[in-house]
Amino acid sequence: MGENLVIVESPAKAKTIGNFLGKGYVVKSSYGHIRDLTKNNDSIDVQHGFAPKYEISADKKKVVADLKKAAEKASMVWLASDEDREGEAIAWHIFDTLQLERGNTKRIAFHEITRNAILAALENPRDIDMDLVMAQQARRVLDRLVGFELSPILWRKVQGNLSAGRVQSVAVRLIVDREREIAAYDYHPYFRVGGVFTAKGSRSRLRGVLDRKFATAEESRAFLDRCIGCNFYVGNIDTKEGVKSPAAPFTTSVLQQEAARKLGFSVSATMQVAQGLYERGLITYMRTDSVNLSSLAINTAKEFITANFGAAYSHPRQYKTRSKGAQEAHEAIRPTYIQNTQIEGTAAEKKLYDLIWKRTIASQMSDARIERTTVDVNGSNIEEKFVLEAEKVLFDGFLKVYIEGRDDDNAEDMAASLPALEIGQTIQSVEIEARERLTQGPQHYSEATLVKKLEELGIGRPSTYAPTISTIFKRGYIVRGDVAGSMHTCTVLTLKGGEISTTTVKEAVGKEKKKLLPENIGIVVTDYLAANFPEILDYNFTAKVEEDFDDIAKGHKVWNEVIGEFYAPFHATVSAKMADNEYSRAERLIGVDPASGKPVYARMGRYSPIVQKGASDDPGKQFAGMKKGQLIETITLEEALKLFDLPRTVGTFEGSEIVAAIGKFGPYIKHGGKFYSLDKTLSPYTVTEEQAAEVIREKRAQEQASLIAAFPEHDIEVRIGRFGPYIKHGGKNYKIPKNADPKKLSAADCIELINNQNK
Numbered sequence: 001m002g003e004n005l006v007i008v009e010s011p012a013k014a015k016t017i018g019n020f021l022g023k024g025y026v027v028k029s030s031y032g033h034i035r036d037l038t039k040n041n042d043s044i045d046v047q048h049g050f051a052p053k054y055e056i057s058a059d060k061k062k063v064v065a066d067l068k069k070a071a072e073k074a075s076m077v078w079l080a081s082d083e084d085r086e087g088e089a090i091a092w093h094i095f096d097t098l099q100l101e102r103g104n105t106k107r108i109a110f111h112e113i114t115r116n117a118i119l120a121a122l123e124n125p126r127d128i129d130m131d132l133v134m135a136q137q138a139r140r141v142l143d144r145l146v147g148f149e150l151s152p153i154l155w156r157k158v159q160g161n162l163s164a165g166r167v168q169s170v171a172v173r174l175i176v177d178r179e180r181e182i183a184a185y186d187y188h189p190y191f192r193v194g195g196v197f198t199a200k201g202s203r204s205r206l207r208g209v210l211d212r213k214f215a216t217a218e219e220s221r222a223f224l225d226r227c228i229g230c231n232f233y234v235g236n237i238d239t240k241e242g243v244k245s246p247a248a249p250f251t252t253s254v255l256q257q258e259a260a261r262k263l264g265f266s267v268s269a270t271m272q273v274a275q276g277l278y279e280r281g282l283i284t285y286m287r288t289d290s291v292n293l294s295s296l297a298i299n300t301a302k303e304f305i306t307a308n309f310g311a312a313y314s315h316p317r318q319y320k321t322r323s324k325g326a327q328e329a330h331e332a333i334r335p336t337y338i339q340n341t342q343i344e345g346t347a348a349e350k351k352l353y354d355l356i357w358k359r360t361i362a363s364q365m366s367d368a369r370i371e372r373t374t375v376d377v378n379g380s381n382i383e384e385k386f387v388l389e390a391e392k393v394l395f396d397g398f399l400k401v402y403i404e405g406r407d408d409d410n411a412e413d414m415a416a417s418l419p420a421l422e423i424g425q426t427i428q429s430v431e432i433e434a435r436e437r438l439t440q441g442p443q444h445y446s447e448a449t450l451v452k453k454l455e456e457l458g459i460g461r462p463s464t465y466a467p468t469i470s471t472i473f474k475r476g477y478i479v480r481g482d483v484a485g486s487m488h489t490c491t492v493l494t495l496k497g498g499e500i501s502t503t504t505v506k507e508a509v510g511k512e513k514k515k516l517l518p519e520n521i522g523i524v525v526t527d528y529l530a531a532n533f534p535e536i537l538d539y540n541f542t543a544k545v546e547e548d549f550d551d552i553a554k555g556h557k558v559w560n561e562v563i564g565e566f567y568a569p570f571h572a573t574v575s576a577k578m579a580d581n582e583y584s585r586a587e588r589l590i591g592v593d594p595a596s597g598k599p600v601y602a603r604m605g606r607y608s609p610i611v612q613k614g615a616s617d618d619p620g621k622q623f624a625g626m627k628k629g630q631l632i633e634t635i636t637l638e639e640a641l642k643l644f645d646l647p648r649t650v651g652t653f654e655g656s657e658i659v660a661a662i663g664k665f666g667p668y669i670k671h672g673g674k675f676y677s678l679d680k681t682l683s684p685y686t687v688t689e690e691q692a693a694e695v696i697r698e699k700r701a702q703e704q705a706s707l708i709a710a711f712p713e714h715d716i717e718v719r720i721g722r723f724g725p726y727i728k729h730g731g732k733n734y735k736i737p738k739n740a741d742p743k744k745l746s747a748a749d750c751i752e753l754i755n756n757q758n759k
Contacts, residue, residue: 005074007067007094009081012279013113017080020115028070030081034060035093037144046567049560050141056097068098076104078122083109083330084287085139085553086463088132095128102127111294112336113281135553142166142545142563146536149574150529157577158528158584159521159604163475166536166545167460167468169529172477173537174453176518176526178445183634185441187509191220191493192437195386196430197232197377202419205430208377208386217491220434224495226381227432234425235378235385243367246398248291248319249332249360252462253455255286258359260448261405263351264514266480267447271466273352274333282343283335283356287462290330291319293363297331300338301364313397315366334360362402369395373418377427390418429495436490437507444483444515458543477522481629485511520609520632524586532577535570591637600640602632611640625662642685651689658692660684671696711747718742718750729754 006027008014018027035054037043045051056064071077077100081087091107094100106125110117143166150164193210214220250258255274259265265273274286293301298316305314319332335357343353371394377386393399421427445453451465460468472478485508492503518526526537535541545566551557587603593613598621601612605623609632614621624643626635647661650669659670660678667684668675669692676699678684682691708725709718717728718736725742727734727750734757736742740749 003075004078005070005076006078006080009087009090010275010279012276016113016279016281017118020113020118026070026074028067029063030067030090030094031060031063033057033090033093034064034067034097037140041148043148044141044144046571050145050563050567052137052141054093064097067094071098071100074104076106078125079105079107079128080109080121082285082287083111084285084463085132085136088129089136089140092128092130092133111331112284113278114336131555132553134559135549138552138559138562139549141559142566145563145567146570149571150533150536153532153574153577154525154528157582158524158586159606162521162525164525164529164536165468165471167464167542168471168475168477169526170459170537170539170542171450171454171468172472172518172522173526173530174450175445175478175516176523178442179518179523179631180633181442182444182510187438187441187488189436189438190215191217191434191491193220193223193432193434195377195432197386197388197427198430199419199421199425199427204419206375206377206388206418206427208375208388210384210386212384214434217434217436217493220493221500223382223384224432224434224493224500227379227429227495228498228500230379230381230429232377232379232386232427232429234421234423234427235376236374237376237421237423238374240372241394242370242372244370244397244399245367246362246365246402247359247404249293249334249363250356251289251291251321251332252287253289253451253465255333255356256451256465257448258405259352259355260446262355263348265348265352266469267451268466268470269348270352273346273348277343277345277349277353277356280345281336282340282353284331284333286333288330288333289462290321291332292321292330293318293334293360294331297334297338297360298364301361304338305361305365309365309400312395313365313400315397316364319363332360358402362398365398365401366395368393368397368399375418375421388418392417432495434493436492438488438509441510444512444517446515447480450516457539458546459539461546461549472522475522476519477525478516478518480514481517483510483512483515483517485509517629518631520586520604520626523631523633524584524604527586528584533570533573586632588632590635590640593637593641600637602626602635602640604632611635611643613641613644627662646684648684650687650692653689653693653696658689658696660687660692669695708742709745711750714747714751716747716750716754718745727753 004021004025006014006017006021006025007030008017008027009030009032011029011031014027014029018025021027035056038053038055043053045053077098079091079094081090081094087109095105107128108121108125110121146166147163151162154162154164191214193212193214195208195210197206197208198204199206210223214223248254252271256267256270259270260267271286274283277283278286298318302314302316333356335353338357338361341357343350345353371392373390373392375388377388379385443449447469450469454460454465454468473480487506488509489504490507492505494501494503530537548557548562552559552562584604587601590600590602590611592598593600596613598614598618603610603612605625609626609630611624611626612621613623622644624640624646626632626643630639647659647670650658650660652658653671656672661668661670662684663675665677667678667682669678669684669687670676671692676695678687678695682695687695706719706721707717708720710716715729719726719728720742721733725736727736727745729750734750734754736745736753
């Protein structure tokens with residue numbers, strides 16, 4: 001082998017670096033962490049300074065053996081994992097596991113995978129930063145202690161197969177709290193008045209908004225009455241010039257937010273795509289809380305902007321990072337080569353790269369100059385005034401390249417321009433409308449706004465946001481979904497041609513798309529933890545822990561002393577709660593069934609939320625599963641009683657009964673011992689006998705068309721499915737090798753394949 005062995009985390013990164021280094025270097029990948037805490041309860045020795053016990057992952061034993069063999073043959077080993085706490089920990093674990101020698105082992109790090117950056121790193125090696133390693137170890141140990149000690153309590157006190165996490169539980173609490181804010185919000189109606197005007201000599205329609213809102217329809221009508229026969233004129237014109245400055249280059253969290261707003265990417269998808277771009281050497285390191293740019297990047301951007309847009313568009317600037325614990329030595333996320341305006345890759349890679357490129361370039365461009373004009377329209381019979389606003393771009397500056405996204409879906413844009421007007425000029429009203437609206441309540445978090453909130457609270461760090469959100473999805477504590485909202489009948493009063501007319505329109509209130517919504521189990525777990533382990537869900541406490549990790553990374557605190565301060569009171573509470581007889585009572589009395597007089601409850605069942613008709617000691621009590629999106633604390637009596645309509649006998653087909661119901665995988669009908677899913681166009685509450693029979697016929701035809709061969713004596717079928725041919729046996733599916741012809745498989749062939757896959 002070569003004289004130099006370079007070890008990185010990923011194969012893609014290894015390939016890119018290998019192309020730069022050439023002969024004399026062998027670049028190998030550790031495929032991430034090569035070892036982790038043991039999965040047993042004794043993975044942390046609490047009695048001896050919280051000493052962690054590590055083990056090589058089963059899937060990494062071959063990787064470790066290969067790296068060890070390569071290291072023995074190398075005269076110098078270069079540990080080139082990422083330059084953050086996780087990367088530093090990976091380097092240390094490799095060093096310790098492979099039993100490398102300090103004399104022929106060096107640590108190198110870089111912010112970008114370019115030839116110059118790699119060569120510069122080789123010329124400036126350093127030792128492994130044990131403060132960073134201990135900060136990562138502290139996070140890992142603390143999270144393991146919290147998870148391992150809280151989870152058994154949740155199994156016993158709430159429901160089996162649950163788990164808790166230090167940061168994840170706080171994220172769920174944010175979502176649960178927001179759900180309750182929305183449920184408790186009292187929407188207030190008000191009337192907003194808008195007017196459409198015309199000026200002599202102009203074809204433009206001028207739209208203005210009254211500077212006063214009215215509480216009732218009566219107040220609005222009284223105002224419109226005063227507008228009848230009113231002479232309108234321009235009362236004041238105010239024109240001001242201002243500037244808009246570009247936003248700073250991307251940090252990790254801001255990239256996640258902007259990619260969600262502009263590209264519709266989830267946080268995890270953004271990080272996955274960014275990881276690929278980094279490993280290909282196209283962008284700088286994608287986990288950073290710094291907005292700093294290198295002098296080389298700033299100068300290169302200046303040259304590019306001047307050459308392509310002109311000197312007037314260039315404004316080199318350095319941004320200052322405001323977030324706590326930010327490392328200024330790091331850079332913001334930027335293209336490694338500014339000249340690369342486009343890249344080869346997947347559609348997602350191209351979109352994300354384009355976003356990063358534009359944001360970086362825009363940050364080094366001139367401010368945009370904006371002219372804002374405000375015109376007051378007064379009336380002879382009214383004290384109020386209509387306000388017309390317009391915004392004109394005098395010099396586009398950075399706007400030529402990039403416009404920042406926004407979270408407020410309801411924000412209204414100003415008019416682009418207004419015609420020439422003079423103070424005192426008479427204008428004509430075309431139409432004045434008073435429209436009833438409801439006050440804007442809080443909105444559910446999206447992934448972007450949740451990341452923003454976590455960052456504001458100081459909870460988590462750039463590397464934790466994506467795995468945190470992914471984890472609470474996997475645990476079933478939250479879902480991503482749309483909120484239908486409710487329909488509200490709004491009154492609209494319109495003055496036109498001297499007459500006032502009244503109409504009503506239906507408007508959706510609280511309608512949202514792709515938001516994070518709590519599931520019942522997420523609410524139950526949050527409430528239990530808040531009542532019994534308030535420090536775990538305390539925002540300030542969680543942020544303080546992050547500051548402690550930062551202090552460990554700087555060498556200001558000792559990692560296991562920080563853990564000890566937390567663990568002693570925490571473990572005492574765990575022991576006390578495990579010994580008591582208090583259990584979660586996630587139950588709510590909804591009301592009384594008017595037909596039977598029995599109480600109706602909503603509560604958590606053994607596996608899912610249910611409604612119960614009748615008291616616990618009632619031998620005739622009935623149960624029904626709650627539908628997706630229904631919550632224990634908000635379901636109404638009417639909604640609950642409707643759930644008891646299922647299962648429902650629809651009719652008969654071929655002499656057997658058809659029953660409609662809702663199961664784990666959605667609505668279905670059951671006939672002759674078989675289950676048939678209902679699509680979105682059919683409801684189990686209303687599906688007719690004829691519709692159900694048609695569903696059965698269609699499903700049978702589909703099954704017959706997919707059948708390649710059948711061996712009923714062995715309960716074996718060979719079928720063609722969505723992903724290709726497969727064997728069906730005993731309710732399970734088995735793969736068919738690509739080199740096998742499914743049409744030629746015998747019963748014996750199928751049995752052999754089944755047995756091999758069951759080993």
